[in-house]
Amino acid sequence: MYPKLRNLIAGAVGVGCLAAAAAPQQAEADTVTIGHFGVPTPWKVAAANGAFADATGVDIDWRQFDSGAKVISALASGSVDLTALGSSPSAVAIAQGVDMEVFYVDKVFASAEAFAVRDGAGITAPQDLRGKTIAVPLASTTHFHLLFALEQFNIPRSEVEIVNMSPNQAVAAWKRGDIDGAFVWNPALGEILKSGRLLITSGQLAQWGKPTFDGFVADPEFADENPEFMVSFVETLADINARYNAEKTEWTPESKPVKTIASFTGADPNQVPQVLGGIGFLSLEEQASKQWLGGGVATALEATSVFLKNQGKIDEVREDYGQVVDPSWVEKARAN
Template identity: 50%
Template structure:
């Protein structure tokens, strides 16, 4: 009996220890996302992230980059999607995170359009002088509006710039109250019907001041979970590659289209059109100086620096840091590219 009791006790202790070990190994992560059509919706809906990483993931939807960053700063979110403007603002405030992946290059999703009949020649930027241009202030479109004027040698004082939200822009456009606008869909689709494109955000990004939607992770979480981070990036990279291969052949029944409709809502054609406006750089490109790599000479670091300067000029941040390199890492994009090859 003594031997039997000892054996039972040993088995019970072993079971308890195994249970505790299993609990210790359980991994949880909270990820904040936004209403942005993207190829990564397909692996989200298919639960590939959970299946291939072994982590339990809590997906939380946010209305804006500012809100998700606030949640991140308070410890409620480990990984989040935010635009380059709120990322630059948060970095300037010292939030200890890192930009580790570009969800998208805004590319043709934000565009400066000249209204037909306004007297503006889209191929002659100087004809903007004396005209009225509308843009949502302190947005990535506003940032690129001022950069476009700078590249064209036009002073902001030489045109009338109005602060309007996208729905206001569309209405003012149709009344003929404004001559040009820098905006995004759905307002962009409406004004394009009676206007001509002058420049896209993609073209301006190529000149050195990029705008993008990025994925940021709290530094403590990323450093403690490098294997998860690499697998996470690899899954997104594979989804992007699948989209690039199928782009132009998508239909309402395509998995990426159905996933975006399920996750974010909208009509299939709106998803197809929306996806086509953005760029989705591959892991190799993201790890290079074209985006996350290159340290202080990388496009992402330069973009955060330039955006922070813009935000300070607009009175939205108190300081511009001397160096934004600590807030950008190419490590996981490079690891994902290596794992795939």
């Protein structure tokens, strides 16, 4: 089903085979700026070894961010052409009038995003959160899930002090004892869990009716002007994700792909396999399904927007979120 994937597997687990498997194509842009977070994902291998550049025929400037709010600013200013962005900050960006379209589901969260509480903070049950200080990056998927968790725990927002911190800031505050808990993602999550424990994961909250995900979003004008780039980019994403799904047990801390991901993101290679295991990576068929780009993404964005409006985080909810979801690039990649 994936012609490039067959070449990748034939080349075993060496990352160099990724670049060789992707045939260069002529793209309309000379350089493309792509935003991302430091979360370990399979496609970081293709980013690190130049497979995306080889497949698309352009130079790629990979720009790492530590919060959804900063990505929204970059999108609004036009300093990135496309980027990974969580479902909650995507809803915020849409409400703010940022021109963007979701064209690929980067990852589906399970245990890779979670609410952790610090040892010694006196939190043994959700009700103990009253009066505690919790760090979370505002306008992020974890912020959305933190508010949803408090709602499910019947804890008024006013009874918890929520402070806006990037994951790295949360780690530093955690070590100083300035915060009692944090709802963040890896690798920061793995670091704080060295002296804490999980209270609840995003996967559990998704089962309660509020799924979160990271999508790849693009400036629609850029996408329309660079169709060959978009299709090749999606194909490369699908190939490396399919490779990981087929070889999970081989991606150990000592393996070349995991070491490459760790080097690209700054994560501890010993933690990377566990992080990857807490995330779902979809096939092109799953991407195009009604559960995701075929309807589910728009539904999730609407539900997220309603929740954020009720929390006073955005001013309005759009009538149709299907207008900001574009499955065409996945469909074209499937047809190749």
